[in-house]
Amino acid sequence: MTLQFSVASTAPETAETACIVVGVYEQGVLTSAAARVDSAASGLIKRQVEAGDISGKTGSSSVLFAPPGVKAQRVLVIGLGAQKSFDAARFQKICIEAGRALGRLPVADAMSWLSEVDVPGRDSAWRVRTAALAADHAAYRYTATFKPRDKPAPTELGAIALAGAAEAQASLDQATAIAEGVRFARELANLPPNICNPIYIAEQAVTFAEGQDKVSCSVLDHVEMEKLGFGSLLAVARGSTNKPRLVVLNYRGGKDGDKPYALVGKGVTFDSGGISLKPGAGMEEMKFDMGGAAGVLGAFVAAVKMDLPLNLVCVVPTVENMPDGDSYRPSDVLTSLSGLTIEVLNTDAEGRLILCDALTWTARTFEPHTIIDAATLTGACVVALGKHATGLMSKHDDLAAELLDAGEQTLDRAWRLPLWDEYQTQLDSGFADVANIGGKMAGAITAGCFLSRFTEGQRWAHLDIAGTAWDEGRKGLATGRPVALLAQWLIDRSEK
Numbered sequence: 001m002t003l004q005f006s007v008a009s010t011a012p013e014t015a016e017t018a019c020i021v022v023g024v025y026e027q028g029v030l031t032s033a034a035a036r037v038d039s040a041a042s043g044l045i046k047r048q049v050e051a052g053d054i055s056g057k058t059g060s061s062s063v064l065f066a067p068p069g070v071k072a073q074r075v076l077v078i079g080l081g082a083q084k085s086f087d088a089a090r091f092q093k094i095c096i097e098a099g100r101a102l103g104r105l106p107v108a109d110a111m112s113w114l115s116e117v118d119v120p121g122r123d124s125a126w127r128v129r130t131a132a133l134a135a136d137h138a139a140y141r142y143t144a145t146f147k148p149r150d151k152p153a154p155t156e157l158g159a160i161a162l163a164g165a166a167e168a169q170a171s172l173d174q175a176t177a178i179a180e181g182v183r184f185a186r187e188l189a190n191l192p193p194n195i196c197n198p199i200y201i202a203e204q205a206v207t208f209a210e211g212q213d214k215v216s217c218s219v220l221d222h223v224e225m226e227k228l229g230f231g232s233l234l235a236v237a238r239g240s241t242n243k244p245r246l247v248v249l250n251y252r253g254g255k256d257g258d259k260p261y262a263l264v265g266k267g268v269t270f271d272s273g274g275i276s277l278k279p280g281a282g283m284e285e286m287k288f289d290m291g292g293a294a295g296v297l298g299a300f301v302a303a304v305k306m307d308l309p310l311n312l313v314c315v316v317p318t319v320e321n322m323p324d325g326d327s328y329r330p331s332d333v334l335t336s337l338s339g340l341t342i343e344v345l346n347t348d349a350e351g352r353l354i355l356c357d358a359l360t361w362t363a364r365t366f367e368p369h370t371i372i373d374a375a376t377l378t379g380a381c382v383v384a385l386g387k388h389a390t391g392l393m394s395k396h397d398d399l400a401a402e403l404l405d406a407g408e409q410t411l412d413r414a415w416r417l418p419l420w421d422e423y424q425t426q427l428d429s430g431f432a433d434v435a436n437i438g439g440k441m442a443g444a445i446t447a448g449c450f451l452s453r454f455t456e457g458q459r460w461a462h463l464d465i466a467g468t469a470w471d472e473g474r475k476g477l478a479t480g481r482p483v484a485l486l487a488q489w490l491i492d493r494s495e496k
Contacts, residue, residue, distance in 0.1 A: 002180075019063075019111075021111070022075065022113050033163070037075055061078055062077045096138045106155040108156070109158065110161070112162050114131055125167070132179065133182070177487075181299055188478075197242040222237065233317055233354040240320035242320045247315070253312070254309055267316045269319070271350065295469065334432075343435045370458075374482055382467035393448035394461035
């Protein structure tokens with residue numbers, strides 16, 4: 001269900017709703033909203049704290065049903081942890097936990113005062129937007145491939161009012177648009193590869209464009225790409241019966257003649273590794289190898305929904321990497337769209353092979369102001385940064401700083417890795433202009449170095465989201481990253 005958000009200025013004790021949400025720190029310290037509810041309820045919250053039923057531990061939750069003196073049917077008390085160390089990351093976490101707790105209750109609407117909790121260095125607008133995005137993230141449910149329910153669905157949370165001043169509405173509007181982009185990305189990435197193949201991604205882009213006045217969509221098939229010379233991308237796709245597509249979305253929200261910003265996303269809808277076959281354990285997670293495509297498409301959706309005053313293109317090369325009698329092989333030499341030849345040392349390093357042609361085509365076709373690519377590119381990035389930070393690579397210090405700042409604003413964080421020329425020698429080949437892998441050392445960086453050879457003269461950055469695009473485990477879901485980071489970066493660009 002899509003959550004509806006609004007700004008509320010009602011006092012918590014007089015709010016007429018199914019549930020209100022307030023916070024309590026460890027050591028029994030009540031927030032101002034919790035204190036008001038406690039006073040109206042004749043000290044009920046404090047008694048629960050003293051009895052040990054409310055601990056204040058980070059993310060803990062307690063429900064008070066029909067407390068006296070309070071008009072809401074329920075009070076959800078969320079633990080905020082230690083007050084002295086409270087920060088932005090903790091705020092986001094407790095808002096997600098509050099959303100999950102609300103989702104377990106039989107309530108259709110709620111009002112939250114967590115957006116009034118003081119967060120060092122963050123203003124009210126940030127708190128409202130972050131609280132809304134966290135709640136929407138917690139409310140997401142994947143249902144596309146489950147059997148339809150035989151019984152009517154129980155009451156589900158559909159609306160949340162967040163405490164804040166009237167001027168917070170603009171931030172809430174941004175949150176609503178970004179949340180739509182995140183849901184778009186998560187749903188696309190969560191779908192199984194027998195549904196979400198290259199043609200399906202193209203169809204979703206066309207459908208979205210048809211409903212928007214300022215958006216157009218075009219799709220190149222394998223015949224058109226072969227005529228143009230997409231030798232690297234088409235080689236990856238050869239082993240699959242699902243033919244590749246190049247999906248292009250164009251948003252004209254800026255002035256005529258303004259150079260567009262460009263987002264390019266890796267769209268490998270399933271990655272078996274090709275002839276360099278992956279181990280069977282965990283291979284089911286390779287449906288998420290189109291997380292970069294999902295992320296840039298989600299960011300594009302968010303930008304359109306915010307009606308940002310800029311021009312934006314979104315380019316998605318999408319293929320399936322499978323072993324077959326016609327698959328490309330280790331030791332093959334490919335001729336890319338740029339003219340550079342590539343020695344294939346491993347067919348499981350396919351993402352960079354589809355991106356290099358897409359990056360070349362994007363630069364030639366649109367002459368963009370800036371190109372950002374996003375890709376679940378390397379396991380090496382997961383080893384280096386884990387599941388918390390996206391790997392960021394760019395030779396442009398100002399662009400890297402912009403993206404890092406956008407990540408800090410949204411808590412969709414990135415960490416910069418070097419692209420020094422010293423790493424480029426690892427890609428030397430005796431049979432082609434460049435090899436597609438650089439050996440065991442610095443694998444995330446050498447992948448970025450490979451892409452840099454196809455973005456000469458461009459203001460470009462690379463986001464390796466292999467660690468951040470989905471949660472681990474068989475039941476792990478797509479996260480929707482880096483939609484929030486990219487959306488914030490585009491917001492910042494539109495305000496310049």
